[in-house]
Amino acid sequence: MEVSKLVRENLAAMKPYVPGKPIEEVERELGISNVIKLASNENPLGPSAKAVEAMMRTAAKAHIYPDGNCYYLKDELAKQFGVSADYLMVGNGSDELLKLIAETFLKPGDEVVMAQPSFSEYIFATKLMDAKCIHVPLNNFTHDLTEMAAKITKRTKLLFVCNPNNPTGTVVTKAEVEQLLAKVPEHVMVIFDEAYYEYVQDGDYPETLEYVKDGAKNVIVLRTFSKIHALAGLRVGYGLAHPEVLGWINRTREPFNVNIMAQAAAVASLQDSGHVKASVELNERGKAQLYKGFEERGMKYVPTEANFMLAKVGVSSKELFPLLLKEGVIVRTGDIFGLDEYIRLTIGKEEENERFFNALDKALGQLTG
Template identity: 55%
Template sequence: MAGFVERNARKEVFSLKPYVPGKPIEEVERELGLKDIVKMASNENPLGPSPRAKEAVINVVEDLNIYPDSNCFYLKKKLAEKFGCSQDCFMIGNGSDELLRLITETFVQPSDEVIYGDPSFSEYEFMTRIMGGMVKPVPLQDFTYDLQAMKAAVTENTKIIYVCNPNNPTGTVVTRQQLERFMDGLDEDILVIFDEAYYEYVDDPGFQSGLEYLDRGYNVIVLRTFSKIYGLAGLRIGYGISTPEIVAAVNRVREPFNVNLVAQKAAVAALEDEEHLTRSREINRQGKEYLYRELQAIGLRYVPTQANFIFLDTGLDCRRVFQGLLMQGVITRTGDIFGYPTYIRVTIGTDEQNLRFISSLKRVLEG
């Protein structure tokens, strides 16, 4: 019957802006009939997963008829060893996205406010609106989180503050000094969530992880993921580190068996492969330096990055540039969805992928 959804669905549903993912390779193949396609849109590791993770996936195939461990015991054990804390400090999710949802379901009520930088990861707004919370985006300053402005935006209704560090889509970080000023005197009933999905790529000596504040007794959650440098985006697995009390509360709203067996096994194996992690960092460092040089030679402005992507100003309509690159089989991300209509975001790839991106970009800009 006409109007059923409008009459019966929760009103919060109509305020949601669906997440727009990077265009899949298969979709471009279907739409344009292209075969040789390079995806540089979603900040995936161009080297793929660790060889150990791939071996673990193969070895677990015979056990697919068995439910996974709902508690992710062995993964938590490995993480506890890595970070030197107890297993009950970890929450494991079907990607960091699910953890954002679980945290919001646990803590956000309709009268609560959630503060974050703008632009940043769109899921902060999405999850808040689902629960009927109020969003308070604070504009970036020089493409970086303006922590003092965010602190000034705090009211008695503020429940959560997100600090995406490094920030997506700009790749910038806030420093130790900035974080110290921000955290000093902040109401202890405000939950600060440090989203550190790109943490492993950071080489700025001024960077400080949110883990330090957890060690000092603050109410914080630090989110990490296996989707980026670990190359397991297709398996959807991420984790959060917090106090045992906060983790226990979030676990109350978690579905049983939320993390599949294959993802758990692959994640444990990936944590054991330091060689792959080191190689991934080095490939990213070399690719970043190459792209910086080439973009400077072209005369394009870009935001120096601490992640595995670069946010750059093409000087043209980003949709036009995106489409031009797409026709050459190179998938990037448009900046208009972040409020920057002439920018694109490009993932740092292998030498071959970076070279192809630059040559394709030159052709598009020459028009």
């Protein structure tokens, strides 16, 4: 039997997602220990102690299905953002929400405008629905919202703004977003993916939630507990939008998409503002350390508003990668973003950043010396 003849044709154009290499895999393959992963933009502080305690409390209740409506989590988010709970949706990571949005709005042939390079899940969700990606190159590593607006046609359904952008860490400003929204026609849904918004220091960063609060029906704001809240392993993300929009998206959702531990830990983490503050401070210190290290080596980098950064290492990142791996440091190579001489690096703790530079110096010595 030829299985390929049975599957939907559009799947042939898709490749399975290749995640950052897990620590255990590297340790197993290379027979080394003490590996550090600076590849997936995780929070090096780990989760809030309050979130861990909430997980423990919930563990013994694992035989009971979770609350499919995420009542307590929505309630806490609603309080924090000053919206009512019907403006909220919760997903198994914001990855799931991206997929649900695509399933809700896209049919074959529809167009989706997105920046390039940006977060790969926009491509995945679009292709999954047999819709068409309209890629708009970044301008100076930043979304070109003018050009993105110019690419809207009658067939456009969705437009993604990744802010800060993964993999560059750059942001678009409030003024740029205002101009974009003024141009977007009614048949286009604009999705602001703000997975890293808590890290942003730029005073011109837009408060996109205000559009939702003002009643806009063509704006969805996506956020996550995977980054600053350090709960990536639990898989929980959330979105804010007009209740009418969420009512449609909710039809595509599995009944129990967010597990009980994730719900309890997310509530506890939201209540621990000290952990969020400590994470931002650690990130700012780490950022300064990395900037300095790259400058000392005469390497260019893209100033970042997130917990990761793009740096130009001046050699093929694909060749550099295994050498860094041998030193126990996992990074993301730039070739997957079309930037072969760059690496994307998660901002780590001081000692992790130091280990990265030591590994980098040694690897570059081997490559160029």
